[in-house]
Amino acid sequence: MGHGALRWRAAGGEALLEVGEAAGVRAEWFPSGQKTALLRLERKDEPPLVVQGFREDDIPRLRELTGWDIAEGVLAPDGHNWGDATVEGEGLSLRNGAGELLFEAPLRAVRQAGLQGEREINLEFDPGDARTGVEERDSLVGLSFHVPEGAVGADEGGAARALLESILARADVVGGGEEPVTSVDSVSLLVPRGRFHADMHLSFLKLSGQTQDLSVQYENIKRLWVLPKPTQTVVALTLDPPLRRGATYYPHLLVQFHEEEMGELPLDISEEDFQKKNERCGGKLDREYSGPMWEIFTKALRGLSAAKVTRPGAFREASGGGAQCVRCSYKSDDGHLFPLDKAFFYIQKPPILILHDEISGVEFQRQASAHSASAKTFDLAISTKSGTEHQFRSIARAEWQNLFNFFQAKGLRISNLKQAQQGPGGRDALQLPGDGDDDGSEEESEDEDFKGDASGSEDSDGEDSEDGDFDEAD
Numbered sequence: 001m002g003h004g005a006l007r008w009r010a011a012g013g014e015a016l017l018e019v020g021e022a023a024g025v026r027a028e029w030f031p032s033g034q035k036t037a038l039l040r041l042e043r044k045d046e047p048p049l050v051v052q053g054f055r056e057d058d059i060p061r062l063r064e065l066t067g068w069d070i071a072e073g074v075l076a077p078d079g080h081n082w083g084d085a086t087v088e089g090e091g092l093s094l095r096n097g098a099g100e101l102l103f104e105a106p107l108r109a110v111r112q113a114g115l116q117g118e119r120e121i122n123l124e125f126d127p128g129d130a131r132t133g134v135e136e137r138d139s140l141v142g143l144s145f146h147v148p149e150g151a152v153g154a155d156e157g158g159a160a161r162a163l164l165e166s167i168l169a170r171a172d173v174v175g176g177g178e179e180p181v182t183s184v185d186s187v188s189l190l191v192p193r194g195r196f197h198a199d200m201h202l203s204f205l206k207l208s209g210q211t212q213d214l215s216v217q218y219e220n221i222k223r224l225w226v227l228p229k230p231t232q233t234v235v236a237l238t239l240d241p242p243l244r245r246g247a248t249y250y251p252h253l254l255v256q257f258h259e260e261e262m263g264e265l266p267l268d269i270s271e272e273d274f275q276k277k278n279e280r281c282g283g284k285l286d287r288e289y290s291g292p293m294w295e296i297f298t299k300a301l302r303g304l305s306a307a308k309v310t311r312p313g314a315f316r317e318a319s320g321g322g323a324q325c326v327r328c329s330y331k332s333d334d335g336h337l338f339p340l341d342k343a344f345f346y347i348q349k350p351p352i353l354i355l356h357d358e359i360s361g362v363e364f365q366r367q368a369s370a371h372s373a374s375a376k377t378f379d380l381a382i383s384t385k386s387g388t389e390h391q392f393r394s395i396a397r398a399e400w401q402n403l404f405n406f407f408q409a410k411g412l413r414i415s416n417l418k419q420a421q422q423g424p425g426g427r428d429a430l431q432l433p434g435d436g437d438d439d440g441s442e443e444e445s446e447d448e449d450f451k452g453d454a455s456g457s458e459d460s461d462g463e464d465s466e467d468g469d470f471d472e473a474d
Helices: 056-066 158-170 271-280 293-305 399-410 417-421 465-472
Strands: 005-009 016-020 026-033 036-043 046-055 084-088 091-095 101-106 110-116 120-125 142-146 182-191 194-200 204-209 213-217 221-229 232-245 248-258 262-266 288-292 308-310 326-330 333-339 343-347 352-355 359-366 377-384 389-396
Touching: 026 056, 036 056, 046 056, 084 158, 110 158, 110 213, 120 158, 182 262, 182 293, 194 293, 204 293, 213 232, 221 293, 221 333, 221 343, 232 293, 232 343, 248 293, 262 293, 271 293, 288 293, 293 308, 326 399, 359 399, 359 417, 389 399, 399 417
Parallel strands: 221 308
Antiparallel strands: 005 016, 026 036, 036 046, 084 091, 091 101, 110 120, 120 142, 182 194, 182 248, 194 204, 204 213, 221 232, 232 248, 262 288, 326 333, 326 389, 333 343, 343 352, 359 377, 377 389
16 A cells, blocks of 8 residues: 555455546445445446455555545445435445445446346346455355336336346446347246347347346257257257256256247357357357258257257157157156267256166156056155155056166166066066167167266267268258
8 A cells, every 4th residue: 555556455365456546436434333344446447446454444544555535335234125225336325315335246247137926126146256366255146126106107017127227337248249140039938937039149149028037048058969859849958057046046948839830040140259259169150041940940949059959869758659758747746858879868957867877777666556457557766876766656557668778778766677578557568679670779869979968068078979960850
């Protein structure tokens, strides 16, 4: 600290912050607790800086050493959480009716911002601070503002939207200022549920709905899954870190398309940006796409994000209808379980991804009323090495032999092998792989190079072989 300047170094960090006269400093002093205080510094063209941990009687010494005219402000310590929210400089402030500061948040740390309904603003913050090199144990990761009924403009949603626009003008939101390169007017999401307008930007995907907006950075999309149901196809996005909305985390987004939906997706992108994107994303991006909506949506998203695409392999339902999944229920929700070459994916609520490498055992379970050969359904329990058990109920009786063969072919341990060999009725032995026409072989599928990491991180060296069949379908 010297005349006209203040220097601060984080304990355990290497970065040094320095504020000098040239910064155009405006300093305020706030009592912040029992005999403690903080110093707030507003700098020209820079976010405000707050230094806390001073003693109350340090202010004369600070004035003497820096030569600054340090004003004395007032904080409101009463714990109220309502007041007037405004954007002041580079921060968002909440003040009570007397103008006392309740709290403020730096907008440079806001990574995502959107409306929830017509009156609620949701903010997500970047918990890290690369400038100090210090890992904080407690961080502000989310904040919500509600514009109450009766506020000016609240009935039309104008007050909340005006505040959001002020925040977005200063926040470091994902892809701030980017124009979309292509859009899909209406897509249906199963998780989180709703209809959204999808804008694909160069660095992120934005989904705009009537009650909420979602933004997903492409770097957070670890894998795309094409999961065909009867008459519909679900495109699942696996995210790491998960998308967060309030106290709810979404590790997977499920986008559903009807099989008959067709369309075109031209890309409004400069030649320079097109070349740069293809260099970074393995040359998967095209200038335009046409065909089934599920296919062109997946291809465009793959080209922009470089995420690999996985589709089901050789598994087919026992009824002969060609479906690549089995219908079942998880807890109280009805859905579909996809046996993939290196994982199981259950849709729809909640989406569950179980990698084969994580499975400790599977168990066939006859239902309570299923002690006779007339039982129509059975349950399947999949246990993981971490101790979690997922129980999928009400699977059609015909799938017992089908799933048994699949588990055997994939080398998955069947916990109750002897009982499973007896079949769903408990009397007739199953036809084991190799005993008949079924040789237990599996054809190659697109997720053949899926290494099975829980976060869906990048696969190791080699070409993106799992996209081969996908491209051949063009």
